[in-house]
Amino acid sequence: MMSETRSSRTALKSRNLFIGVALTSIFALAALLSLIWTPYDVTQLDISSKLKSPSWEHLFGTDHFGRDTFSMVMVGAQTSISVAFIAVGIGMGLGVPLGLSAAAYRGGLLDEFIMRGNDLIFAFPSLLIAIMITAVFGPSAVNAIIAIGIFNIPVFARLSRGAALPLWTRDFILSARVAGKGSARISVEHILPNITNLLVVQGTIQFSLGILAEAGLSYVGLGVQPPIPSWGRMLAESQTLISIAPHLALFPGFAILLTVLGLNLAGDGLRDLLDPRIRRTRR
Amino acid sequence: MLPYLIKRLGSLIVSLFVASLVIFACIEIVPGDPASFMLGVNAQPDTVNALREELGLNTSHTQRYVSWISGLLKGDLGTSYTYRSPVSDIVADRLQVSVPLALYALTLTILIAFPVGVLAAAWRGSAVDLFVMGATQLGIAVPNFWFAILMVIVFAINLGWFSAGGFPGWDAGILAVIKALTLPAVALALPQASILARVMRSSLLDTLSEDYIRSARAKGLSRRQVMWRHALRNAMIPVLTIIGLQFSFLLAGAIIIENVFFLPGLGRLVFQAITQRDLIVVESVVMLLVFAVVLVNFLVDLAYAWVDPRLRERS
Numbered sequence: 001m002m003s004e005t006r007s008s009r010t011a012l013k014s015r016n017l018f019i020g021v022a023l024t025s026i027f028a029l030a031a032l033l034s035l036i037w038t039p040y041d042v043t044q045l046d047i048s049s050k051l052k053s054p055s056w057e058h059l060f061g062t063d064h065f066g067r068d069t070f071s072m073v074m075v076g077a078q079t080s081i082s083v084a085f086i087a088v089g090i091g092m093g094l095g096v097p098l099g100l101s102a103a104a105y106r107g108g109l110l111d112e113f114i115m116r117g118n119d120l121i122f123a124f125p126s127l128l129i130a131i132m133i134t135a136v137f138g139p140s141a142v143n144a145i146i147a148i149g150i151f152n153i154p155v156f157a158r159l160s161r162g163a164a165l166p167l168w169t170r171d172f173i174l175s176a177r178v179a180g181k182g183s184a185r186i187s188v189e190h191i192l193p194n195i196t197n198l199l200v201v202q203g204t205i206q207f208s209l210g211i212l213a214e215a216g217l218s219y220v221g222l223g224v225q226p227p228i229p230s231w232g233r234m235l236a237e238s239q240t241l242i243s244i245a246p247h248l249a250l251f252p253g254f255a256i257l258l259t260v261l262g263l264n265l266a267g268d269g270l271r272d273l274l275d276p277r278i279r280r281t282r283r
Numbered sequence: 284m285l286p287y288l289i290k291r292l293g294s295l296i297v298s299l300f301v302a303s304l305v306i307f308a309c310i311e312i313v314p315g316d317p318a319s320f321m322l323g324v325n326a327q328p329d330t331v332n333a334l335r336e337e338l339g340l341n342t343s344h345t346q347r348y349v350s351w352i353s354g355l356l357k358g359d360l361g362t363s364y365t366y367r368s369p370v371s372d373i374v375a376d377r378l379q380v381s382v383p384l385a386l387y388a389l390t391l392t393i394l395i396a397f398p399v400g401v402l403a404a405a406w407r408g409s410a411v412d413l414f415v416m417g418a419t420q421l422g423i424a425v426p427n428f429w430f431a432i433l434m435v436i437v438f439a440i441n442l443g444w445f446s447a448g449g450f451p452g453w454d455a456g457i458l459a460v461i462k463a464l465t466l467p468a469v470a471l472a473l474p475q476a477s478i479l480a481r482v483m484r485s486s487l488l489d490t491l492s493e494d495y496i497r498s499a500r501a502k503g504l505s506r507r508q509v510m511w512r513h514a515l516r517n518a519m520i521p522v523l524t525i526i527g528l529q530f531s532f533l534l535a536g537a538i539i540i541e542n543v544f545f546l547p548g549l550g551r552l553v554f555q556a557i558t559q560r561d562l563i564v565v566e567s568v569v570m571l572l573v574f575a576v577v578l579v580n581f582l583v584d585l586a587y588a589w590v591d592p593r594l595r596e597r598s
Contacts, residue, residue: 116294120301123577125535128569131554136309208424215426216539220554235429239543246436253429261424 017269023262027255031078040068042075043227053247060251063234064241069248072229073255079141079230080259083223084210086145088203091152096199098153099160100191104183106165115161118154126151130213134222141224148213152206159202163195197274204267208260215256231256287588295581302573303355307348310566338364351566360567365559370567373552380450380541381548384464384471385533391472392479392529399476400483405510407488415480422477431470431543438466448545467544471537475529482525486518493517520587527583531576 040058045065052062060069102114130147137143164187167173176186217223218232226233231252238248318334319326335341339350354361360370403415439447445466451459490496491514499509538550545551549568556564 116297120298120305123298123302123573123580125532125569125572125576127538128535128550128553128572131538132309132557132565132569136312136557212426216428219428220539220542232426235426235432239432242432242436243440249429249432249436253426253433256426256429257421257424260426261420264420264424 014269014273016265017273020262020265020267020269023258024266027077027259027262028081030074031081034071034074034078038068038071038074040071042067042071042229053245061245061247063237063248064245067229069234069251072234073231073251075229076231076234076252076255077259079218079224079228080211080214080256083141083145083214084148084207087148087210087214088152088206090145090149091156091206092199092203095153095156095158096160096192099157099162100164100187101184102157102161103164103168103191104187106168111161114157118157121151121154127213127216130217131220131222134217139222139225141228144214144217144223147217148210152210155202155206156199159198160195163198164191167191167194201267201271201274204263204270208263208267211256211260211263284588288585291581291584295577298577299574302577303352303570304348306566306569306573307351310562311344311347351563355567355570360571361563363556363561363564365556365561366564370564373564374549374568374571377547377549377552379453380464380546381534381537381550383460384467384537384546384548385530387464387468388471388475388533388537389526389530391468392475393526395472395476396479396483400480401487401510401515403480403484404487404491405506412484415484419477419480422473423481425473427470427474428539428543430473431466431540434466434470435543448543450546463544463546467537467540467546470540470543471533475533479522479525479529483518483522486521487514490514490518523586524583527579531572531579534575535572 045067046062047065049058049062052058054061058068058070060073062068063072098114102111105111130144130151133147133150134140134143168191173186173190176190181189214223214230215232215235218230219236221233221236223232224230234252235249238245238252241248318331318338318340322331322334332341339347342350351361358371360374362368363370363373366373399415399419403412406412435447438444444462446463450463453460487510491510496509496513499513500506504512535550537546537548538554540546541548541551542554549572553565553568556562556568
């Protein structure tokens with residue numbers, strides 16, 4: 001009976017993975033497609049057809065400038081995904097080397113310094129600091145990326161240090177040592193490949209948090225600037241028109257919801273697929 | 284316990300000191316001179332210089348840092364350039380919105396998360412559990428400001444049960460305050476409750492598979508008794524950590540929701556101060572929020588060490 005529930009559980013998990021990857025792919029494809037084609041030009045204003053309800057002509061209706069909401073959601077996908085992706089890249093690119101060096105020289109001054117630095121970043125209210133950074137240096141996509149990226153560094157530093165520490169006591173690392181490899185080389189050649197799975201799973205989760213953060217920042221006007229559409233700003237603009245054109249508030253919101261949901265489901269599914277240790281325990 | 288306390292207190296002070304340096308440095312490198320910003324582009328250089336003198340902007344970095352910190356230690360948060368009144372007064376005013384909102388949202392979070400988490404764990408693998416896991420997955424993925432906008436459409440504009448924005452002040456009576464704060468609190472609580480319910484569920488499942496639970500069952504206690512007497516109490520540790528983190532998040536992280544509902548809270552204060560280059564307000568309020576977060580984490584750590592002696596020894 002035990003094995004029966006386990007296999008149904010695994011089936012459920014792989015269904016999650018499937019739904020997650022499917023949802024994410026839809027938005028990723030929409031973002032890619034928007035680079036070469038959108039049904040309408042999003043910078044083209046057409047006041048004569050403003051605030052149209054959804055129809056075959058305009059699938060998601062039009063906004064107060066007569067821009068096609070469907071096209072804007074497509075380009076918005078490109079904005080959200082690229083900002084969040086680069087921010088996670090920054091977090092991984094800086095966090096993983098920091099975490100690996102902390103683990104390689106564990107207990108030393110460097111380790112202490114890196115970990116306390118991480119604690120410090122964690123102590124700051126992240127959203128507030130992100131808002132401070134973008135407001136201080138001017139609202140732009142680059143500053144939004146930096147603001148979100150900074151808070152990803154300690155996440156990856158902590159994760160890779162924690163995962164690397166137990167590996168350092170293993171026999172295969174010892175034999176690499178005996179073979180004369182230095183700490184840095186061991187970290188790259190032996191530790192890193194063994195923690196890649198964890199990094200991929202965490203990366204997916206951080207990606208989804210990045211999408212939410214980007215939406216929040218651009219909602220308060222501190223993300224990508226007009227005329228480039230972003231989901232957060234579309235929602236902010238819809239708020240003033242809420243009683244006459246509620247459809248404007250629906251589509252960008254669903255886009256955020258489904259992208260984040262897709263990434264979370266994919267992350268959960270990947271964790272189960274890539275890390276059999278977790279699969280075997282309950283949870 | 285005492286050595287542990289001293290060690291944690293030491294690291295608390297170091298964190299706060301470094302945080303103050305970082306905040307100060309961030310504010311100092313802000314482009315744009317607050318004095319010329321306040322006086323506008325047509326101001327005479329003499330006037331700008333006089334205002335710089337008045338604001339203490341002509342002194343060195345070190346002098347400014349020292350006077351800021353010594354002020355903070357005495358409870359003096361400085362004087363706002365734009366409001367022309369002590370920052371501590373403005374903050375006290377804003378806390379009347381932010382603290383009740385955070386507490387309201389936290390109460391909702393706990394009230395939703397506890398029963399839901401316990402139910403899902405007790406009926407693990409059942410339809411109830413599946414529903415809870417699905418619903419919480421959605422709750423985590425929903426951007427809370429979007430959910431807030433949708434609630435405004437339904438409950439404020441269409442049904443008229445709650446106000447769509449603004450804060451009437453405590454003088455308007457408790458009912459008016461509840462009308463103003465309910466939708467923001469629900470919007471804040473939804474993702475937090477989803478997270479907490481999941482933590483509660485997995486923590487309970489971990490505890491329920493422990494040996495002492497099996498012993499308790501073996502000596503004849505019912506599932507229900509085991510759940511209430513043994514499992515819940517032991518499952519609370521990770522749950523309490525998350526609650527601690529959530530409270531500090533709600534205090535500082537309500538900034539976007541405050542913007543949706545035009546609530547005069549702390550987050551909105553910082554947001555407006557940044558755009559008006561009222562840097563002393565930004566500096567002091569961010570420092571205050573960091574202090575709150577560090578303090579909450581410190582208290583949670585202490586509570587652990589109190590409950591679980593193993594943690595004391597390990598550090």
